[in-house]
Amino acid sequence: MLRTHTCGELRMKNVTETVTISGWVQGVRDKGSLLWIDLRDRYGITQITIETENAAKEIIEAARTLGREYVISVTGKVAERYSKSDKIATGDIEIYPDNITILNAALTPPFTIEDETDGGDDIRMKYRYLDLRRNPVRKNLELRHRMAIETRNYLDSLNFLEVETPVLIKSTPEGARDFVVPSRMNQGEFYALPQSPQTFKQLLMIGGFDRYYQIVKCFRDEDLRADRQPEFTQIDCEMAFVEQEDILQTFEGLVCHLFKTVKGIDIPALTRMTYADAMKFYGNDKPDIRFEMKFVELNSVVKGKDFKVFNDAQLVVGICAKGAAEYSRKQLDELTEYVKRPQIGATGLVYARYNADGTIKSSVDKFYNEEDLKKWAQTFDAKPGDLMLILAGETNKTRKALSELRLEMGTRLGLRDKNTFACHWVIDFPLLEWSEETSRFHAMHHPFTSPKPEDIELIDSAPGEVRANAYDMVINGVEVGGGSIRIFNKQLQSRMFDLLGFTKEEAQAQFGFLMNAFEFGAPPHGGLAFGFDRLCSLFGGAEVIRDFIAFPKNNSGRDVMIDSPSPIAQAQLDELGIGVKKP
């Protein structure tokens, strides 16, 4: 090793030892009579001190040629510092060098290698290897490593087997768009990269593997957003001979284990909420329950006066923001503007302040008297000092808009601390979702999800009302994982494909292998998958998953560091039997 110790481990007990450390020059301070070098590696920073009066000439010269990010190796004696620092773990000691070897010089980096860097996103992505030297980025990836280790520890202890499923699989049009890979040995044919190992994990259950998991890359060729990458990682799990309750218990256990071992936090048992309640009380299938502020429906309270907006609305619904009655006119106007933004889509906002003196003032005083407003307050369970915010319109749209407003108020009132974690399950999702665009049902989860046995009789008469044995885990308003109990019967699976608009031939061509497998002794099974990138970012208290991926792609799907994708040679195209169309 080109070192005896790392830059993070020397302490008082090492004083008088001769050591060698290697790393990157964080900085050099030259005071003439004294020269300090801060040497950095993954483990910490150690100070090298040179007294120019006593030090050898070569050492001083070497030190004075150093620039930021030079890679050097230093041998010397550990000494107690005259003035200790409690800012770094090695702050009690320093090294007096006997030798400094420059292992590699460095050009001046295009941005500073500091916790708070001066580099913008684009330049940091191009020089990702330099960005990775920064503590916050490295710590994110260390957290990710720890999360993976602890995930495996937990699942291994429960007899789950990690099994690698193939990356070169088959393209299926249901779901998102596939990345495809032309086959050279079977020209004109293509592999697809998996959007998830769904069918393979089901086949493993049919193969008697009983409990499977995998931390696995998945791929979706979709237009990208800040929190989406064309390749992403899942903790993918499946269990046989289980019911929904077993899955919820098992993976609630996983998340508790991760919070405990990775963050030292004991989280309480997860609460459960039906999809119907999530929509009714939060307007959202992944409610952030770090704070209450539940929806209160007001149809029966507000209708029948002269206020046409409310009278005509399918739903009048509001939230009560505790202690926000003193919001200024300006703040209320901001909120109104907020809900009227096209992404939110409300036509207006009605508010009512429950003042500290017990009076209530609303933006619709013209239509509602003090007595009416008291009734509102009662319905909201509002207290003096609270602010009632009300939207009205078509049910689904209004709920969606109010959900955004609720989150915005949560943020404004400081109720969404990223170091507080509220985890819960949303259950009883609908099996199917009607798409106006394609005029057919789509699978809300995926085509392999099992309807609830008690709803199965509705599958012909009212398919849209059938609930599924499907569940999502939500942490702080983020869906971190989801899954379902699967269909394991050929007839039911076939009926499901019918409902989704597959012809018999299409279903057979694409999923025949799975339906055939159901005929050879398929056990009841179910599972779920966690979005690992997102789970890590949540544990790390960050919003974008890109910060938790070593080499992410930008929003055009490009890796700007290696400059990929890129054209390939004509010979490669010829071997594959494909051509690129001229634009």
Added chain:
Amino acid sequence: MLRTHTCGELRMKNVTETVTISGWVQGVRDKGSLLWIDLRDRYGITQITIETENAAKEIIEAARTLGREYVISVTGKVAERYSKSDKIATGDIEIYPDNITILNAALTPPFTIEDETDGGDDIRMKYRYLDLRRNPVRKNLELRHRMAIETRNYLDSLNFLEVETPVLIKSTPEGARDFVVPSRMNQGEFYALPQSPQTFKQLLMIGGFDRYYQIVKCFRDEDLRADRQPEFTQIDCEMAFVEQEDILQTFEGLVCHLFKTVKGIDIPALTRMTYADAMKFYGNDKPDIRFEMKFVELNSVVKGKDFKVFNDAQLVVGICAKGAAEYSRKQLDELTEYVKRPQIGATGLVYARYNADGTIKSSVDKFYNEEDLKKWAQTFDAKPGDLMLILAGETNKTRKALSELRLEMGTRLGLRDKNTFACHWVIDFPLLEWSEETSRFHAMHHPFTSPKPEDIELIDSAPGEVRANAYDMVINGVEVGGGSIRIFNKQLQSRMFDLLGFTKEEAQAQFGFLMNAFEFGAPPHGGLAFGFDRLCSLFGGAEVIRDFIAFPKNNSGRDVMIDSPSPIAQAQLDELGIGVKKP
């Protein structure tokens, strides 16, 4: 859970308990008054016993409808068996059922679900989910899981970080053929799937990650052999601030840890052999050293007589097969035929039997008298009872042929027990290899491998003689891993690309990002990668890696179970801006 216990865990202590187990019907034996069902899951087999005189009618009826591989759930009382079996772990008990629920019926499987099945390769691949139910296949994948867990335990304990590198990267023509992925968002451009994460792990070292590993899928679009798959898995590792010795120690430690924890075997410290010695003494850069039988060179002993074959040969070289002097003429003819096969390519085989009575008889007695042969025996250190086998010709070809003969003799003499493990390092590989086909040097390991510092002055004058800081780990004649200390200097890397026939422009276009990174403070680093599929198959005592992969592809790169690759829709091609050429 649809069970209280697995089919592998009930023991005498459970007798009188009422339990529920679920699994697959391994078989039903119906003796009229007694009916037995063997119920199987991943964990074992449990016997269900029905006394038809006492049992409820529904139970008897249910039992009599069962076929092989039906999935059932059985609730009943655990009882001590009248005649115990020591063939299965649950052999002391049986269950008297109160209820049998058929969870799923099963068609008769196309082959038997037994350790020794009647199914051929093709049918087992098509119904892989049934093949996975067989104990030997499942045990292979359980071994693989255990290997992965212990690999991570070991590397984690040494501060290695598992970092996921991208799967969608950039195509580079050096090395094997890439699989490519057309980009929809950047039409006319392609990603490539990684043949290894080589450049990314080097960038992680430049990024200060210090110690990296990953158990990762890699991809090569090559024509397939039995032990090659288009997608395969590596244990990929890299360390900064190390010299070759550190890598050898660290990964020798990994393999010792795996043998200890997975197989309960203490293996001795690994010996080391230079590439030059491996070729000289074994004719092979991955010698099987479970047995000795080293090459003995005979030029100085055999030349100068009237035997033209030896006189004209560049090299005369042989092996001494201990105790094989009594090989019959037929056996010797077989060996001669063996070495003359086109794959081996020798023109003939000379042998000399050192008989138990002290006489020596050779196939070239016409040219060599008893005294000459005694000298041969001395050179071979042969004893009465031994058989000397000699080949002659051009040095490299002859060594290669003798290597095959040595392995064949090792096999015939029972010296290659698959439960004996001989692990060693081969070191000091040449940096470059001349290709007659392309009339240029190729990198023996890869273009990022560092020459030995003491040989660097030969790089211009005699590049073919430069040795590299490259090493392979060999177990039982199989190369399980290999790596090198890397170049970390832009000028040297650039010189290396020159030698490999890259123009400056090509080198910059393909690897510019890496060479640029070298200028921003690259530390000395090196690493290696193990072929994980192969390592698992070796630990499992098998020869083909396919048995250690859950869903392998066949030799045409097809997954015959899911029928992939397959044609894709025209709409998909259009979106990607590519066309398929008509054959």
